[in-house]
Amino acid sequence: MNRFLGWLLLWVFLISIVGPFAWVLMTSFKSGANILASPWSLPTDLSQGSKNFSVAWGEGGFAKNFVTSLIVTIGTLVILIPVGSMAAYVLAKYPFKGSKFILGGFMGGLMFPNFLVIVPLFLLVDKLGLLNTKIGLILVYVAYSLAFTVFVLHGFFQALPGELMEAARLDGCSDNATFWKVMLPLAKPGVLVVAIFNLIGLWNEYPLALVLANTPDFTTLPVGVANLTENQQYAGDWGALFAGIVIVMIPVMVVYLIFRDQIQKTMLAGALKG
């Protein structure tokens, strides 16, 4: 490609990606009237920023939703990672009649949008008495994260040499001890990547939480910020709303920047293998 054209293309692309985020960040330091009057100008009064953030954090309900999101995300990971890696390990290293079928069942879950099963899922969660509860959302999230988790970790465990298991057995390790003391530590890079991936996805999740955990007093951050826009679109405090958006997006951006290489590699590997 022509060098100049390539350079131009990259700059246009870069600005179109970064611009909107920079604008949101900038706008979160402005008052509603100021946003309307001069949407593109830099914020002049930085104290407005702290006002916006404290309104969002308090009256906007973001503190409450932040805690809910944090508990649900961490709670899901605490169950998901052991459950998912145990299943992936057995499917990779203890093949039996039907193990391929089970793996196929998990991978089938990657092929359709989750939200299509929402009607029966909603009724099921309601029947179990878990609608609008943290534990209900956690169990559903674990189930819906298993497909990807088992798929990726299966690959990691399969790549580990079987001789290690043999050696552990000769040293007197039980099957159980072999997994926890030898194999799981060796698969740690894979487990870490899967955990980060799920962390980002769970923190951001919207459609399932919208249906399964959505009352004025109890909801997650994405649903909370979406509700706030839908209620306040033309009336409320835009400055605080933008502060709220920043609260939702900053944590994942930080996590992403720290683990960028692993995340990109896993996304590619997952896509090119599947």
Add this chain to the structure above:
Amino acid sequence: MKRRLFVLAYLSPAVLLYSLFVGVPLIQTFYYSMFRWKGLSKKMTFVGSKNLVTVAQDEVMHKAAVNQFLLLICGGILLIGVSVAIAHALAQPTRLARTVQTVMLFPQVVSIVVVGIMWSFLFNPRFGITQTLGWPKLENGILGTEGWANVAVLLVFCWHAVGFYVMLFGAGIKNIDGEVLEAAQLDGSGGWHRFKNVTWPLLWSVKKVAVVYVVANVMGMFAIVKLLTKMGPDNTTQSILTLVYQRGWDESQMGQAATLAVYGFIVAMALGGIASLAIGRNPERSR
């Protein structure tokens, strides 16, 4: 025996959770599509295939289906075209290229809720981009005008997804044997000619993955439509999933919502199958 017990103990938590919350609801969707009932009421009336007919004749459903189809075609072409071009431009390891590679996944890692809300403000008719540019001059703004609203959905959808495809094609281009490209160059094939006749055909496996992902992304369309255009104006940006939500939760027609989901499944499976069959045969093998 002990080994069997071990396997059973390790597998059952995952299999049980997955069956209960994913497998069973998947099958139940088909069952529930045969009933008529309101919200959480216990009274369900068996109506057989009536819902299938009602939904098939529903005009809003037609709009949703057309939208998804157009988004699939336009979005697919735009996404793949743009990302192949950017992936090419990124091949030289400059500082600009590295910066782009760092930020290009931002739209994908932040919550799609953030994406939807952000762009609904950027397209706001009172102070948004169009107001500043003075174009296009529309009374209700881009998001409130039929046709233009669909363009906005298309653009935001591509903006959200493009980073992943750039990464995908970047990897594909990197995997092409440098000697093949050099040989083509020596044979007098360069620039566009070389791209069309050598690079593009050799990207077959990546193209296949890209198309499968486009299908999945389009079928999963929900938050962007719900938050950017609110399915409007007049349902013209409706998608299948937003219609499932609208029928089920705004209008309490759970049976119809399940029926819509059944159609969604069929379309998702069919499109996925067609996409992976039609695209991406290894060109080296066929000759």
